Amino acid sequence: MSDVTADAGPSGPLLAADGTPLKKKLAQTTRQAKIRALLLTAPLVVFLLAGFVFPIGQMLWRSIHNPAFSDVLPNLAVALKTWDGGGVPGEDIFEIAVADLKQSREDRSIGRAATRVNYELPGSRSLFTSTARKVNKIDGPPYKEKLIELDKDWDDPVLWSILKRVSNDYTASFYLSAVDRKYDVNGNIVSEAEVQQIYVKLFMRTFWMSALITFLCFLLAFPVSYLLSVLPLRTSNLLMILVLLPFWTSLLVRTTAWIAMLQSEGVVNDILVTTGLVGDENRAQLIYNQTGTIIAMTHILLPFMILPLYSVMKTIPPSYMRAARSLGANSLTAFRRVYFPQTVPGIAAGTLLVFILSIGFYITPALVGGQDGQMISNLIAFHMQSSLNWSLAAALGGILLASVLILYWLYNKLVGVDNLKFG
Amino acid sequence: MSGTGSGKSSTFVEFVNVQKSYDGETLVVKNLNLQIQRGEFLTMLGPSGSGKTTTLMMLAGFEMATHGDILLDGQPINHVPPHKRGIGMVFQNYALFPHMTVAENLAFPLEVRGMGQAEREEKVQRVLDMVELGSFGARMPAQLSGGQQQRVAVARALVFDPELVLMDEPLGALDKNLREQMQYEIKHIHENLGVTVVYVTHDQSEALTMSDRIAVFNDGVIQQLAAPAVLYEKPENAFCAAFIGENNKLNGTVTSATKTSVKVKLETGETVTALPVNISGKKGETTTLSLRPERVTVNPRSKSLPNMFEGIVQEVIYLGDHIRTRLDIAGHDDFIVKIPNSAAHPALNPGTKVKVGWSAEDCRALDAVASA
Structure with missing residues (x-):
């Protein structure tokens, strides 16, 4: 009188009437319902991914990742990363800087890099734009001397420490700005001047x-x-x-x-x-x-x-x-x-x-x-x-x-x- | 049993010429006069829309009487707000506060009366024990079964020792077995505590089981106010006869009448001898004869009953304790006879002819209603 559907051995899994395990059988019968549910929601899922998750992700990414400087002055950025910092760098880096500036003049792209540096060092924008205009006058070494001759601000250690910082694409400085903080010259986090705290x-x-x-x-x-x-x-x-x-x-x-x-x-x-x-x-x-x-x-x-x-x-x-x-x-x-x-x-x-x-x-x-x-x-x-x-x-x-x-x-x-x- | 002669002291609730209208055009309750005795279990029974719940709500204070007075213990309470009437009430869906535990629900009426915590806890426990839910105080109402919620609702209506408890179809949401069990429990609580209970239901068996007296409502009017047995055995009008219990209706016209008996000619020409109840006795008056199915005798000895008819069996339904048989008699094919399931009961088969008879006292001549 044993009933096949309920016939489970003392240890074995419960079997359906045709001998397949009950769990498997259940999964088979519910699979179609699951596929249908997936298909019904698919358009919305795609739309949400494309219209919501992706743009917001990109926007948040942008808040910590800003490659403007390394895009425009790529060689200088690489060189600055290996530079040990402190003071004003030597002739080799100035040579790369001049070459990159010349290239940026050709591409007319210096504005982007200038803006990026300007966020960190307000008022520095014109240094880049005016230097780029005149950089073609420099036709040979000594690059350091000639560049400083064009604009003596290039001799400023503060500028170079900031350039080293922005040469890194990843930065927390935008979040710092968003809470009225900033890096000082030495890379410490300090409060923004009171008038600029908004x-x-x-x-x-x-x-x-x-x-x-x-x-x-x-x-x-x-x-x-x-x-x-x-x-x-x-x-x-x-x-x-x-x-x-x-x-x-x-x-x-x-x-x-x-x-x-x-x-x-x-x-x-x-x-x-x-x-x-x-x-x-x-x-x-x-x-x-x-x-x-x-x-x-x-x-x-x-x-x-x-x-x-x-x-x-x-x-x-x-x-x-x-x-x-x-x-x-x-x-x-x-x-x-x-x-x-x-x-x-x-x-x-x-x-x-x-x-x-x-x-x-x-x-x-x-x-x-x-x-x-x-x-x-x-x-x-x-x-x-x-x-x-x-x-x-x-x-x-x-x-x-x-x-x-x-x-x-x-x-x-x-x-x-x-x-x-x-x- | 009408209560008019019982003296002032025992009348606890009194409706005097009470009328109620919601829209100013129709009366939901028409000139209600009702006296409820102290300690009585009175049921208001009627179909929905008959005015019974409105009457209860007026007594509880949630509806204002359009006209007339409601007296509680001799004092008019028309202008007393509900929370000062001291009337316990059990609602249709229990209305247990879902955000409070059972104990908090029960303590609520004591708390708003400013009772101290120790006394409160003692009373709550006592009333919980009374409804046999002693260990359920910490539960939330949603964690209780329907029957348990029902008991908590009853306990909450009783915990502050009101003299009057109103119940608005409290058992409507329960299944049949539980409902019957709760009927007895409520009845016993009533007997033990001696409170006055006014109970509203549309379930006639509930009313018959529990009540001291039943007020049958229809169309805003009390059709009959009587003890259950009286109401069942001696309905005063066609509505009560039809509403309470099963009932065979035969329509006809009066041919002759004395004080104790009346001859009624049915539409098909047969004459029935009946008891005049709610007719004037004029010749030619139309009347509805009411006859309980269990009062019909099958195969009576000839001439032993004043009313003897031959019918054709239409349908036989086996119901265990009795056999329900539908006959075609005098042009009525919905004539029901209940035959007790005893060894001696006659075996009937559809299509066969059968003799039935009944006494004149069991066949009550009532006001005429259109035949169904």
């Missing part, structure tokens, strides 16, 4: 403003979400459309609308003046400063707080509050002890979402932020588009990315990611 302050401001915006979003979103979750479906759907309406409007349009609202001759100020709350001569400065950025961003990011809150609140049956009240808790206690703790997953998801979105926000601060409403992304954009210091932009972006990851990790510790509910 990035740490800007990071702090970005985090602080993002936290404030997140908090304001929470304050505004919580009651609205609650209302949405308890209203009858028809009404709540209508209100939901109003909440989502901003999603369907261009970010630019919304930001510009805030300009129309908040500027000194704008709607809000006009109302304040008309009602006599504020005199015509001291209209409130509500835009092109931090206030403007905070107001506009709170508005723009509000739906990202409302949606997760709503989706969590929707699942809390009203019977919990009723139970709490029937057990003797007044409305406030029932809310505090029973309702609020159950909304925590939604609050966690909403705050995480809004905070992460806002520390990377760009358009709105750029348009309404003025001077003190700028955030770190605006500076990243500046280095990408205007100063063309992509390595520094990449370093700033890298720090931003790292802080988001740290934040996420912290959140996971405190709330637990499986506790987050986005919808």
Whole structure:
């Protein structure tokens, strides 16, 4: 009466009816499902690799790898690597320098190397460009003497110690710059001069403003979400459309609308003046400063707080509050002890979402932020588009990315990611 | 059993002319008058939308009566908020707070009443022992089975010693066996503690098992308020007869009536002698006759019963303890007879003819309803 399918020897593996091991049989039958799942996700995986992982990887790579100097002056770079450093090098290196400079003049590429050195030694750019212009005058040795004759800065040991440093393609100096630090002449890490310290302050401001915006979003979103979750479906759907309406409007349009609202001759100020709350001569400065950025961003990011809150609140049956009240808790206690703790997953998801979105926000601060409403992304954009210091932009972006990851990790510790509910 | 004559002291909850409307156009509860005795187990039974849950919610304080008064221990409570009514409540899906342990759930009503920790712990343990979950205090509600959650919900509604406990279809989510077991447990808790229980259900067997009295709701009106046996044996109208237990309906018109008996002519011409219950007795009045399937005698001795008919067996279903037989009698092919599964029971086969009969007292002439 032994049943073949369940017939396993005392030690042997469980066999299927046809004698193959059950595990193998199972793998065979599930293989097709696995292949299908793989095929279904393949386009997205390829897209993510090409459009997300690769570019970000490249950008981060750029923040520590800058070959501008060794590209333009390759022989000099090699020679400097073997040079022991200290003081000004000898004739042999100057000879290579002159040859490389001549070549760079032909290629018209000296600007790149000059910019790279200029990051480390501000004001040194013209040394390279002007020397390259005149380097053809040097037709023979002694190269060192003749080059110093062209520009006496070539006799500066500080210049050469920096040249030795930039001859290495790999550098941490962009990350140092991004946190207001730099190498001094001896290669020690020191603080940037006080007037030039902008990035740490800007990071702090970005985090602080993002936290404030997140908090304001929470304050505004919580009651609205609650209302949405308890209203009858028809009404709540209508209100939901109003909440989502901003999603369907261009970010630019919304930001510009805030300009129309908040500027000194704008709607809000006009109302304040008309009602006599504020005199015509001291209209409130509500835009092109931090206030403007905070107001506009709170508005723009509000739906990202409302949606997760709503989706969590929707699942809390009203019977919990009723139970709490029937057990003797007044409305406030029932809310505090029973309702609020159950909304925590939604609050966690909403705050995480809004905070992460806002520390990377760009358009709105750029348009309404003025001077003190700028955030770190605006500076990243500046280095990408205007100063063309992509390595520094990449370093700033890298720090931003790292802080988001740290934040996420912290959140996971405190709330637990499986506790987050986005919808 | 109506309670009107029992004296003021024993009436604990009283509804006086209570009406409730949600939309201002229809009344969900129509002029409700109900008195519930102290220590009573009263069940509100009815189909969904009959107003029973609304009535319960008004008593709990979650709904406001549109008109009328609700008195608790003689005091009007219309304007007392739910948390000051001191009424324990068991909800349909238990409503155990998912972020608190069982013990915290049970301590919650004591905590909001400002009870000290030592006393709280003692009470929680006592009530946990009562529902036989003594060692489950540290569990989260989600870690309990449905039946255990149910017991915690009952325990939570009782832990602060309320005099009145409301239960809103508390057993609806349990499977049949567990439901029956819990019915007895709740019944025993009620008997041991002597609390007043108002219980809402749409399950008639649950109502019959547990209640001292049952209020049958339909269409916002109490159709009948009576003890289970009375309700089953002597339904006062066609709705109660149909809603509680199984029931054969025969529609006809009254041909003659006395105080104790009425002759009713069926649509197919036969005449049935019945007990007048809810008819005026006028000649020509339409009526619905109600007859319990187990009160039909198969193969009666001739002339032993006033109503004797011959029917054709349509269907025989074996149900273990009894055999359910569907007959075609007087033009009704849904006439059910329950035959006890005893050694003496007659063997019936579909298509054969059979004689059946019933007494006039078991056949109750009620208000007319459209034949189904």
